[in-house]
Amino acid sequence: MISKRQRKRIKKILPNYVQKTKEVLKNNGIVNKQGNPYSDVYIQYVFAGTRHNFEIEMAILEAYKTKLQELEDLEAEKEKLFQKK
Numbered sequence: 001m002i003s004k005r006q007r008k009r010i011k012k013i014l015p016n017y018v019q020k021t022k023e024v025l026k027n028n029g030i031v032n033k034q035g036n037p038y039s040d041v042y043i044q045y046v047f048a049g050t051r052h053n054f055e056i057e058m059a060i061l062e063a064y065k066t067k068l069q070e071l072e073d074l075e076a077e078k079e080k081l082f083q084k085k
Contacts, residue, residue, distance in 0.1 A: 001049050001052065001057070002046075002047060002049065002057060002060065002061075007047065007048070009064075010047075010060065010064050013064060013067055013068060013071070014063060014064050014067045017043075017047065017060060017063060017064070018040050018043050018044060018047075020063035020066075020067070021043050021056065021059045021060045021063050022037060022038070022040070022043065023063070024059040024060075024062050024063050024066075025037065025038060025055070025056070025059045028059070030055050030056075030059065038053075038056060042056075043056055043060075046060070047060060
C-alpha cells in the first residue's frame with residue numbers, strides 16, 4: 001500500500017499520475033479480469049488505499065520513477081548547457 005507521505009510526494013512530482021499509470025499498465029499489457037484497461041477511478045482507489053492491487057501500485061511507482069529520472073536528466077542537461085567554460 002502506498003503511504004500518505006508517499007502519496008503526497010507522488011502527487012507533487014506527478015500530478016497526472018492516473019494517466020501516466022494507465023500508460024505503464026498499457027505498455028505492460030496489464031488489464032482487469034474482463035480484459036479491459038483499469039478505470040481512472042479504480043486507479044485512484046488503489047492510490048488512496050481504498051482498494052489493493054499490487055500491479056497498479058507497481059505501475060504508479062514506475063510512472064513516478066520515470067518522472068523523477070526525466071527531471072534529473074533535465075537538470076543535468078541544464079547544468080551542462082550553463083556551466084562556465
